[in-house]
Amino acid sequence: MDPGIRQMTRLYALAVFFVVTLAGARAQTTDAGRQPFLVHCVGCHGDDGTGGGHGPDIVNVDHPRSVSKDAVRDLILKGIPGAGMPAFQIPIDQADAIAAYVMVLKGASAGGPAAARQAVPGDPLEGEAFFAGKGGCTSCHEVRGRGGVLGPDLSNVGDEQTLAQIKQALVDPGGAQPSGGGRRSSGGPSYRAVTVHLRNGETIRGIAKNESAFDLQLLGVDGKLYLLVKDQVASVISEKSLMPKVEATPAELRDLLAYLSRLSMNPNATFTDPTAKFKMSNVVGTGGGVSVSDVARPKIGSWPTYHGNESGNRFSQLNQINTSNVGQLAPKWMFTIGAPSGGGPPKVGVPSWSGLEVTPIVVDGVMYVTSVNEAYALDARSGREIWHYSRPRSLGLAGDAAGGINRGVAILGDRVFMVTDNAHLIALHRLTGQLLWDAKMADSQENYGATSAPLVVNDLVISGVSGGDEGIRGFLDAYKASTGEHVWRFWTVPAPGEPGSETWVGRAIEHGCASTWLTGTYDPETNLLYWPTGNPCPDYNGDQRKGDNLYSSSMLALDPRTGKLRWYYQFSPHDLYDWDATETPMLVDAEFRGSPRKLLVQANRNGFFYVLDRLTGKVLLAEPFVKKVTWASAIGPDGRPMRLPPNDTCSMDSATNWPSTAFNPGTGLFYVMASEKCSAFSKNDQQWEAGQSFYGGGSHRVPGTVPRQFLRALDLQTGKIAWELPQVGEASTASGILATAGGLVFYGDNNGAFVAVNGKDGKPLWHFNTSQRWRASPMTFMLDGNQYIGVAVGTTILTFRLP
C-alpha cells in the first residue's frame, strides 16, 4: 500500500472512531431535543431532518439560514412567516434542546465535549506551529482575529466540525463531505474558487462571493475586492477549491488535526492559545483599506461615517442632483433586510413602528448597512450582497436594545465596527465580514444595550451604550481599533462620593442613566470629541435625585486620547421630561456675529436651538424652535434655563429627537424636523429592576390636542424660523435630514414619502412614496461619476439617482 494512502486510511479509521466517541458522549445531551423534534418537526423535515412531505431538507443545505445552535433556536421560536415555517410557542429551553439536536443532525459537533476532543492524538502546539509556519495556512485562514480572509475563519472549527470533516477538508479541499456532514463553509459565505478572464485581457483568480446574470463580486487572491459588471467579463471558470491539498508528513498532519480539533471560541474550552503566536497583541495596525485621514477628511463622494463626516453636519458637497433636475430622480436599486423585529405577519396597510434606523456608509464602492446584530456589505452600484454577518438576537434585554435597533457601522483600515444589542462592540473584516474581535462593553443583564454607530477617532473606536430609560449608569468607552483592547471609560454619572455626586441627592444616583446612545462628533483640528448624554433616571420622577444630576441631558467635550473631560454644558438640569440631549452635536465653522468662530449647534429635545462656542462650551445663542416652550422663558446669560412654573395641563413634549439635522453653509440655514406636541406627565415611585424600564411615571397626550410636525429652517445667526413646511397628518416621522450643495434638502415625510425640497424656501420639488414609517436618515455618495441618494425605510435600503 502506498504509505500516503495507508496514512490516510489510518487517519480515517481514527476519525471514525472519534466521531463515534463524540456521538456517544453527545447522546445524553441530545436526547432532550430528539423527542420534541419528532413531535414538532417530523412532518415537514423528516425524522432525520432530510425532508418530510411538507418541508425541505434542513441538514444538507447549501446556504443555511442558521448556522449556529442559537440561530436555529431563534428560528424555531420566530418561524419564517413568509416561507411556510411556523413559529413555535414552546419554552425556550425546549427550543434550545431541539436546536442542539438539529445541530447534531447537521453533523456539527455543536460544542461537543471538550474531554473527547482532548483525546484527539498529537501535539496541538506543534500543529499550531505548522499552521502558522510551514503549512502556510494563515495566508488564507484567520484564527482569533489574525490571518488571511480567503478561506473560512477557523477560530471555532473544533466546535463546528467533526474530526472527520476537518480531515476531509485537509486531504480533499473542496471535495465531497463525509455522509451526514453539513459543510460549514457553505454556511453563509461562498468560497467558490474561480478564474475570471476580463475582456480587457486581465485575469483575476479568487473567491466569487456572489454572482448574478449582470454582475460578479469577487475577492481576489491579491486581497482586493473586484466589483465587476458582466459586460467586463469574458469568462468565469470554476475550480474545485482555492485551497491547496495539505502537504505534510504523517506526524505533522496528526499534530495539525490535534490543533484544529481543539480550536474553539467557547470560553470553557480547555485549549485556548497557550502559545503567544495568535495573541491579539501581535496584531499591528488595522490593515489596508480605509485610512485615518479618509475618515477624518472624507474624499468627496464617499460617506465613511454615520454622519458622512465627523462634524455631524449632514451636508454634502455633491451637486449633480440639484434643484433643476431633481424632478427626474428615480430609484436605482433596493436591498431588503429581514424585519428587525423578527416576528409576526405584517399588518396590511399599517406601516410598522419597527424599521431600519441605519444610515448606510459607502467607501470604495461598497455600502455597509446594519440591522440589529446583522451587517451587510453591498456592491453600491447594484445593491448585490458581498457578505453578511449575523448573530442571534439576545434574550432578556430591556428598552431600545430589546426593540431591535441598529444605526450602522464605522470603518477603519480593514475593520468594520458595530455594536450588538447586548452592548458588545465588534470588529468585522471589511472584505468578508469575518469577526476579528468582540469587546463586551457592559452586562446586558444590568439593562445595558447598544444601538448606534460607533465613531472612529484616530486609532480608537468610541462607542456609547443604550439603556437610558432602564436605569443603567451611563458611560462612554474607547477601544483600540486594531485589537479591541479597552483604552478609557468616561462615566456620565459620578459614583457616590465622587465630584459631581453632590448634584444627585437621593437614591437615584445608583441607576442614574445619562446614557450615551447616539453617535457623537469629532473635531480633528482642536482634537476634541463631543458626545451628548441622555436623560436622568427615573425619567419622570426627580424626588430621589434632587439637584442638577450631572452629566445627564448634557454636552460633553472630551480629550479623545484619554477620555478626560474638557468642558460640559447641561441643557436641561434636573430634567423631568425624558429630554435626552442625544441630538447630533453638529460642528460648524462659520462667521458668527461678525467673527469667524468654531461652533457647536444643536436643536435640543427641550425646545431650544443652541449655538455654543465649541472650544469653551459657552452659550452664544439659545432660541426656541417650537412655538410653545412651557418649561422655561429663556436661557439666561449664565447658560441656565429660566424656569417657568410647571404646566400640568399642556406641557411641551419632546420638540425633536435623534434623527439627524443638517446645515447648509450656502444658505446659512439649519434644518430640523420639529414637533409641536403637548402632554401631561405623571410620576410614581417605581423601583429599579433588571429587565425592566425605569421611567418612574408616564406621559400621555392631552385630550383634544394633536401633535404636529414641521420641517423648519432656522437662521444660524438668530435662531429664528426662516421657513417651515407643515407636515400633513399626525406627527409620526422619525426621518433625518440631508442637505446638499445642489440646493436640496431630503427627508421622509409623515405619510411615507421621501421628499426633496428647495433648501432656500422649503418648496417641494420631488417625492417618492414608500408607504412606510420613516426611522432613518438619508445620505448621498458618488460612484462612477453618478451621484446617488441612499436611505433606509421599513426593512429596505433604497438608492436613487438621475436616469
Ligand code: HEC
Ligand atoms: C409546516 C411545516 C414545518 C414545520 C412543522 C417545521 N418547519 Fe422548519 N421549515 C419549513 C419550511 C417550509 C422551511 C423553509 C423556509 C425557506 O427557507 O424557504 C423551513 C426551514 C427550517 C430551517 C432552516 C433551514 C435552512 O438552513 O435554511 C430550520 C433550521 C428548520 N426549519 C427547523 C425546524 C424545526 C427544528 C422544526 C420543529 C420545531 C420545524 N422546522 C418545523 C417548514 C416547517
Ligand code: HEC
Ligand atoms: C489559498 C488559500 C488557502 C490556504 C493556503 C489554505 N486554505 Fe484551507 N480553505 C481555503 C478555502 C477557500 C476553504 C473553503 C472550502 C474549500 O474551498 O475547500 C478552506 C477550507 C478549509 C477547512 C474547512 C473549513 C470549513 O469551515 O469548511 C479547513 C479545516 C482548512 N481549510 C484548513 C486549512 C489548513 C490547515 C491549511 C494549511 C495547511 C489551509 N487550510 C490552507 C483556502 C485555503
